[in-house]
Structures are given as C-alpha cells and as structure tokens.
Amino acid sequence: MKKALKIILAVLAVLVIGGILGYSTAVAAYESLYSRGTVRNGQWVTNLTAGSSEAGLYARATVALHGLLALAKSETVYYACLGDDKGQQLSSSCDYRIEGKGLDARWWSITLYGQDDFLIPNEQKRYSFNTNTVKTNADGSYVIYLSPTSKEGNWLPSGAEDQRILLTLRLYNPGQTVYDNPGGIELPRITREGCK
C-alpha cells in the first residue's frame, strides 16, 4: 500500500512538475528569442530566418505568435523595436523622436503596434509612415514624432490607452547591404523626449 502510494506520488510529480517546467521554459525560450532577435542593430532586432523553411523550432514559434504570415527574407526583412535609446520599453504615454533617412530597399514602412500586436485606434487613422507618406527634409532625412498628443509634421499617434508599444520596420526587396550587414546598416533612431 505504501509502495503504491509512493508510485502514484512520483508519477504525479513527474507529470505536474515536468509539465509546468516544460511549458514555462518553452514560452521563455521563444519569447526571449522574440525580444532579442538573432541580429541586433541598435534598438532594432531581426530574425532573418523568419517566415522561411530555414527557420528553427523557436523562430517558427516566435513568428507564429508575433509575425504570422511574414514573408521570407528574400522578399522582405522585418526589424522590430521594443525599446528606446536608453533601453527602456516603448510606452504609449511617452513622446519619441524617430530620426532616419532613406534605406536600402525598394520600399520601406515603419508601423506602430500596441501590446496585443495590433494597430492602435486613433482618430487620424494613422498607423505608419512609409517611403511615400513620410515628409522628408531637403537632404532626404526625416523625423517622425511618436506621441499620444498632436505634433506638427510626421505625427504617429500612440493612442489614448496607456500600454507597451512596439515598432516594426519593413524593408521590401531590400538591397544586398541589408543581407550582408543586417546588424550594421543605418536604421532609424528612437529617442525618448518625455513622458506623461
């Protein structure tokens, strides 16, 4: 009787503890890959295997949860930015300055998402800036103001809800420099200017 009880307890321990351990380490592993990427470029991270059949187990899981139906790198390279120049998590209640200039791609866009990975509701129905819509200076550079309150120029509204936010940079048909040096090409810089 005592032996049978011992076996039942052991099996229960294996199933419960092993199950929790397996599940939590799995989630931690792919979420860690998501926030770190496989290549870091300043505040941006990317995973060049996203969407392709070269993707490993964890990359596939990351793409499935945070970038489902991503194109393979031969078509588009995606960068994500979750933090500002000080490494702090981007927040919808803060003002940011996104400074950049032309990128080596046929077409690019910077899109803002909420913590649920969907577009943030706003009266302007403005969710991104791209090659065509961003207003540039004479030298081709631009500044995008990411803020919950109205700004002159390229204003990207971060909405009324206080939440974590993130940016996605899409490079469609990128040039060879992007593939050769994804961690070294010049990407837009995100600077925090203040918070509510």
Next chain:
Amino acid sequence: MKKWILWTALATFLFAVIVHIAFVSYVPYKAMDTVMNVKFNYLNRNTLVPSPPTTEESRNVVRPSPDILYSICMYDVSRKPLLFTCKLPDEGYWSASFYADNTDNFFVINDRQAKARTVEILLVGRDMPAPDPGNAIVVKAASDKGLALIRMIVPDEKALPGLIEVQRQSTCRQVD
C-alpha cells in the same frame, strides 16, 4: 529512498524536455489552424477573397500592415490543384505568397519577377502529379492545406480605388 528521488527527478526532467519540444513544435501549427479555422472560418475554401484596407479593426492576423492591400485564399489542394489568376497593378509592389500549415512561406513571387501583368500560378498537392500547366507557374504546396496571400502596396489614399479594382480581378479556382 534516495534512489527513488533520483529516478523521479530524472523522469521529471525527461518529461519536461518532451513537453518543451512538443509545445514549441505545436505553436506554429496551432497559430495557422486558429487563423484558418477560427479567425477566417467565414471564408470559403479555395476562393480568393479581397480584404478591405487594413485598419485598427483588422484583428485576424497579428501585425497587419496598414500600407498593404491583402487578398487571402485558404487553400486545400488535397484533391484538386488550384489555379490562381492574378492581375498585377500597373506600378508598385505586388506579391503572391504561399504558406504551409507550419507557417513556412514556401513560395513567393513579386511584380518584378512576374513576366506579365497577369500571372497564373498552379498550386498542386504534395503527392499530386501536376497537370498540364499551360502558361502557369507550377508550385508544389509544402502542405495540402494552407494559406495564400496577395499583397499590393498602397502608396497613398489616391491610389486605393484603382488598387481595389485590380484586387477584384484576381481569382483562384480548382482545376482538374
């Protein structure tokens, strides 16, 4: 007593490894299954459906691009091949991409690679002999069920009506 604890710890570790690998492997299939059978369950299979312009209300697939006009087709080529007839815009980025049930983008073609303003793509099942493709590009599906996406970049609001018209002219249908 100590031996009993050792074996339990070892079994727990092995079970944790199995659960870990099984769960990570399962996530992509589950995500695609949710999109195809829950989020888009109102769409007919093997039909190319033009989506409206992307807004904050577009909440079927994470991180939609507001600069892209999408058409979507949930394919099932287990019985018959599927012929996509795609009309391309006169200018600007266009692509047709195909996704397996594990999220892999196993084929993509863009407007620069297309040889004409109308492109035909014949999607065939994994174990299916390809019929005479005619002028179509033959693509072997990486899984019999999956999803196809056609993307067109919307450069600005003025271009939208024309692109919607182009979007409506693309179709897909089963062929024998």
